[in-house]
Amino acid sequence: MQTNFTAEQLADPGVAESEKILRKCVHCGFCTATCPTYVTLGNELDSPRGRIYLIKDMLENNRPADEKVVTHIDRCLSCLSCMTTCPSGVNYMHLVDHARAHIEKTYKRPLMNRITRGLLAMVLPYPGRFRASLYAARLGRPFAPLFRALPGMKPMAAMLELAPASVPEPSKVSKPGSHPGSGDKRGRVAILTGCAQPVLKPGINEATVRLLNRIGVEVVVPEGEGCCGALVHHMGREHDALEAARKNVDAWTRAIDDGGLDAIIITASGCGTTIKDYGYMLREDPAYAQKATRVSELAKDITEYLAGIEMPAPVNGADLVVAYHSACSMQHGQKITTQPKTLLKAAGFTVKDPPEGHLCCGSAGTYNIMQPEIARTLRDRKVKNIERTRPDLIATGNIGCMTQIAGGTDIPIIHTVELLDWVYGGNKPAGLPAAKSV
Incomplete structure (x- = not known):
C-alpha cells in the first residue's frame, strides 16, 4: 500500500510504526473471509482491509477521529484472525491499537459511552472493585430489560446479564508468596493471578498451582503484580496500559533477580497475548525496554509450559x-x-x-x-x-x-x-x- 506521510509525521514513533504496517498491505482481501464482523455484517468497512483504509486516511491526514471511523474500529474484536490469514505479514494488532489510542486522544464519545467505558476501566482491572460490582449487579439484574430498551444503555444491560448468579470466595493462591513443589525440583515459575479471572473462577489458578507443585515446580506470586493492562489497552487508554505493564515488569523482574524464573505462567490467553507484547509496548521507554523484552520472552501459557514437561501417569479416568x-x-x-x-x-x-x-x-x-x-x-x-x-x-x-x-x-x-x-x-x-x- 502506498503511503504519503510527511517527515514530521514520521517523527512520531507510533505513526512511523503504523506507516510500516500499512505499506505491507497489498489489498488482497484474504482477511475478509476470516473476519468475524465482516462475515456477520457483510460491510467492507467492518473488515480488516476496510479498517486499514480508514486508519490510513485518518493518520495520513493527521485529523481527529470521526463517528464513522470510531463506529467501525469499535466493532473490531481484535481477534487477530486476519493476522493468521494474511500472506503479507501485516501486523494489524499494532495498527489497530495505535488507531484506538488516536481515537481516545482526539474523539469525544457520547456521554453514556464515556460513562460505560470509564466504569469498565475503573472496575474490571481491580479484583476488589470487580467483586463488589458483581454483588451490586445481582441487585440490578431485574432492570436489565429496561436498560436494553433505553438509548445508549444496552452495554449496561449486557453487564447485568453477564454477571454470575453467585460470586466465589477469594482464593489464597492470589496472595503474594511462594508455593513449593513436591519431590525433586523441576523448575521455578511466577504466575499471573490476573484481575477478572480470580474473581469469577478462582479454581483455575488453584488448579494451576496444585498441578505444577505436584510435578515439582515452585510457583511464586510476586508482590505488586496485577492486571496485565489488556482491558484498558484495547480501549485506547495507552497511558493506563503502559502503567500496568511497568508495574508487572517491576514485580516479575524482582522475582527474576531473587532466585530466577523459568517462565511466567499465564492462565488467561487474552492476558498472554498482551504480556508477550510488553517488549513492543515499552520499546520507547529506555528504563523498561530491556526488562519488558525479558518478561515477554519468559511469558508462557500454562499449556505451552506443560507441553515441555514430561507428565506423570494419569490418576483419574478421562473417558469423555x-x-x-x-x-x-x-x-x-x-x-x-x-x-x-x-x-x-x-x-x-x-x-x-x-x-x-x-x-x-x-x-x-x-x-x-x-x-x-x-x-x-x-x-x-x-x-x-x-x-x-x-x-x-x-x-x-x-x-x-x-x-x-x-x-x-x-x-x-x-x-x-x-x-x-x-x-x-x-x-x-x-x-x-x-x-x-x-
Whole structure:
C-alpha cells in the first residue's frame, strides 16, 4: 500500500510504526473471509482491509477521529484472525491499537459511552472493585430489560446479564508468596493471578498451582503484580496500559533477580497475548525496554509450559469427549494451536475440533458488553458449531470465552488446566460429567 506521510509525521514513533504496517498491505482481501464482523455484517468497512483504509486516511491526514471511523474500529474484536490469514505479514494488532489510542486522544464519545467505558476501566482491572460490582449487579439484574430498551444503555444491560448468579470466595493462591513443589525440583515459575479471572473462577489458578507443585515446580506470586493492562489497552487508554505493564515488569523482574524464573505462567490467553507484547509496548521507554523484552520472552501459557514437561501417569479416568475451543488470543494472538489438544489427548480425553474454530465467540475482553448484539450473534454461531460435535464438555484456556459461551449452552465449559489437574490427581472440577475410572 502506498503511503504519503510527511517527515514530521514520521517523527512520531507510533505513526512511523503504523506507516510500516500499512505499506505491507497489498489489498488482497484474504482477511475478509476470516473476519468475524465482516462475515456477520457483510460491510467492507467492518473488515480488516476496510479498517486499514480508514486508519490510513485518518493518520495520513493527521485529523481527529470521526463517528464513522470510531463506529467501525469499535466493532473490531481484535481477534487477530486476519493476522493468521494474511500472506503479507501485516501486523494489524499494532495498527489497530495505535488507531484506538488516536481515537481516545482526539474523539469525544457520547456521554453514556464515556460513562460505560470509564466504569469498565475503573472496575474490571481491580479484583476488589470487580467483586463488589458483581454483588451490586445481582441487585440490578431485574432492570436489565429496561436498560436494553433505553438509548445508549444496552452495554449496561449486557453487564447485568453477564454477571454470575453467585460470586466465589477469594482464593489464597492470589496472595503474594511462594508455593513449593513436591519431590525433586523441576523448575521455578511466577504466575499471573490476573484481575477478572480470580474473581469469577478462582479454581483455575488453584488448579494451576496444585498441578505444577505436584510435578515439582515452585510457583511464586510476586508482590505488586496485577492486571496485565489488556482491558484498558484495547480501549485506547495507552497511558493506563503502559502503567500496568511497568508495574508487572517491576514485580516479575524482582522475582527474576531473587532466585530466577523459568517462565511466567499465564492462565488467561487474552492476558498472554498482551504480556508477550510488553517488549513492543515499552520499546520507547529506555528504563523498561530491556526488562519488558525479558518478561515477554519468559511469558508462557500454562499449556505451552506443560507441553515441555514430561507428565506423570494419569490418576483419574478421562473417558469423555471434549470440544476444544481455541480462544482467538490463543490461536491467533499467541499461535498456540496444538499443545492444549495434545495435553488433553495424552490425559485420556477424546478431543474434537468444532467447525469454524477460527471465528471468535464474541467475548473479546469488553466487546460483549460494548457491542452486545454482534457478540450475541457470534456466541450463538459458536455454540451451534460446538454442539454439532456432541461433546460431554467444552475445554478452553480463556476466562472471557468461558463466560461468553456458558451464556448460550448447558454443556459444561471448563478450563483446560482444571481438567489436567484432575486427571493427574487434583480436585474434580465443578460441573464435570461422570467419567469412567482407570
